[in-house]
Amino acid sequence: MLKSRKEPGDVIIGLEVHVQLNKLNSKLFCGCSPKYHDAEPNTHTCPVCLGLPGALPVLNEGAVVDAVKVALALNCKIEERTLFYRKNYYYLDLPKGFQISQYDYPIAIDGKISVNGTGGGERHIRIRRVHIEEDPARLVHKGPIECSRYSLIDYNRSGVALIEVVTEPDLRSPKEAREFLNVLRNILEYLDVFDESLEGALRVDANISLAGGTRTEVKNISSYRGVEKALLFEIVRQKNLVRRGIKITQETRHYDEKRGVTISLRTKEEEQDYRYFPEPDLVPLGVCNRIDDIRESLPELPDTKRQRFVQQYGISEYHAKVLTSELRLSNFFETVASEIDPILSATWIADVLKGELNYRGLGISAFPPKHMIQILQILRGKNITEKSAVQVIRTILDRGGEPADIIKQKGLIKVEESTIAKAVAEAIKENPAAVQDCRNGKNEALHFLMGQVMKKTHGRADPNIVNKLLKEKLQCT
């Protein structure tokens, strides 16, 4: 049974996820390029994104379309009328003195997505809202932020289109929060609105409390991998305070990724301090008449693809889930499955290759699909053992190279049955004691003899054949 009610000791987490629409050509309200990652500081600015007096913002249509795509993919209701607001705060990263965001009338509300719950099974995480806003500038500090005496500002990022996805406080563990972000990231990649590999592409603020307790907000979690660590730290911190009878203060804390701790940074503005009011320079937005067109333009999303994989290829639900958990992985699978038996492909990609990639912290782009096809062809032709196939995969990942060359260099071609028979005969001759034990029903002795045969064939014999031949010769079971 899934636990949905909050119980004492439960952890309650809600996330605010800022997603850069970094596939767009221009910023949210001006024609500057948002591709700041390799740009010289302060070379992608104009009067609008520098907040110069009199400059007027004009909304990027592409950003609105992308936001609607995301909202639809998150099963949200698109609002009939949506407005931009000024969120007033005075900080270096916003030269205007306010951020253009959405408030009372976000573009979409009431969505949900399902994730794997910590206790197994699916859990529905409700999405409270999706709204559009502009990214603030990037501050550069010399040394740690608490020690530096001043800030340097690069306004290239100022005005880049962001969407903020806000969940209800439905997440119950740091692991679940991470799982949610994985699912969200995957949907965003399928939609082709976002490139995760770019710095700052996804940034998370988290609200955390222990059931019945005061909540804190942790800001500045800049990688989805950091989320789990930041949340774990904050939960332990809160639990320690409770145990020592100290009251938790409602505050904003900053996550220091390098040190893996959260620190209380500044007394933050309260909601009313932002003095939200409608942005007079932008007119209202009403996108309902375009929803059908946008919905039709949506690519196949992970859930649909998963179901198709099960139906079309006859692979297991589990394999389909793993293979669709990343867009590139699903493409890789389909390339391989067009040449090789899909069930064999699914097993080798989802169980073996994915494991080897994860172990090395690599993505699927590290392994060309044509190599997988070659390896599986050779394996299917019974020319190498499964063990050797794994060895080939590992070698490619660690040192590169072509499967055929590696098989040749390492001498992995499977040993003929006649050669195995010869090695079996030798092993029996050389180890009379083990042969005797084996005939007396000692299993370890059989394993020992198998080991001897494998040694003689340099591990290239098919273990099933070795087993079969040994048993025949020794007439033991």
Added chain:
Amino acid sequence: MITKRDVEHIGWLARIKLTEEEKSKFTEQFNSILDYFERLDEVDPDVPPAHNISGLVNVFRADVVRGSMSRDDALDNAPKKEGEFFKGPRVV
């Protein structure tokens, strides 16, 4: 009714240091502005809020790049700069 504490808070939000003299002056001025706004109470409250008076909706620009300013121009008006960057106080 705006109090001196409200003025201090607003000053903090704007990162402005106010003298005692300014605080009492602004308290008085804020209150007279609010008094003036009380005239709005005479308006029929059933009027729907007007978020935008132009009557326009959906004004867009196409997602295309237009040139940016040169960095020299961008930094030209900055009160403080360092190398390629604008420079400002550390605010935490």
